[in-house]
Structures are given as C-alpha cells and as structure tokens.
Amino acid sequence: MSNFWVNLYKFPRFLISVSVGFFLTTFQPIFKLLKSKRDKLLFSIIITSIIVLCYRIIQIMTDNI
Incomplete structure (x- = not known):
C-alpha cells in the first residue's frame, strides 16, 4: 500500500514533465519556422x-x- 502513495506523490511531477515535453515537441518546428x-x-x-x-x-x- 505504501508503494501506491509513493507513486501518487510522483504523479504531479510526471504530469508536468509530460505536458512540457508535449508542448516543446509540438512547437519546436514552429519556432524553427x-x-x-x-x-x-x-x-x-x-x-x-x-x-x-x-x-x-x-x-x-x-x-x-
């Protein structure tokens, strides 16, 4: 059960890193343009x-x- 809480505490950082990665990957061609x-x-x-x-x-x- 403690493993569940550890994973739950890591989720916000994971969510932020996935969102930032998505936006960087999406907008990088536009910035080059x-x-x-x-x-x-x-x-x-x-x-x-x-x-x-x-x-x-x-x-x-x-x-x-």
Whole structure:
C-alpha cells in the first residue's frame, strides 16, 4: 500500500514533465519556422485570419451579428 502513495506523490511531477515535453515537441518546428522575417509575417497573417474566422463563425452561429 505504501508503494501506491509513493507513486501518487510522483504523479504531479510526471504530469508536468509530460505536458512540457508535449508542448516543446509540438512547437519546436514552429519556432524553427519563425527565424526569418518573411515566415514570421506569413505565420502571423495565418494565425490572425484563423482567429478572425473562428470569431466570425461563432458570432454567426449565435446570431450576434
């Protein structure tokens, strides 16, 4: 039973390390992409247009035009 509590105490550290590893692995290609100014501009335009598109879609779905 004491082994259970030891594993339970280790879980938060495991959860944090898995989350950080996931985000580093996911965003590393994006950080490499953002090294040139042209790619930064293209990336910001794409992200901004995605956010605006989602906002408009939700606005239209809820009849808040």
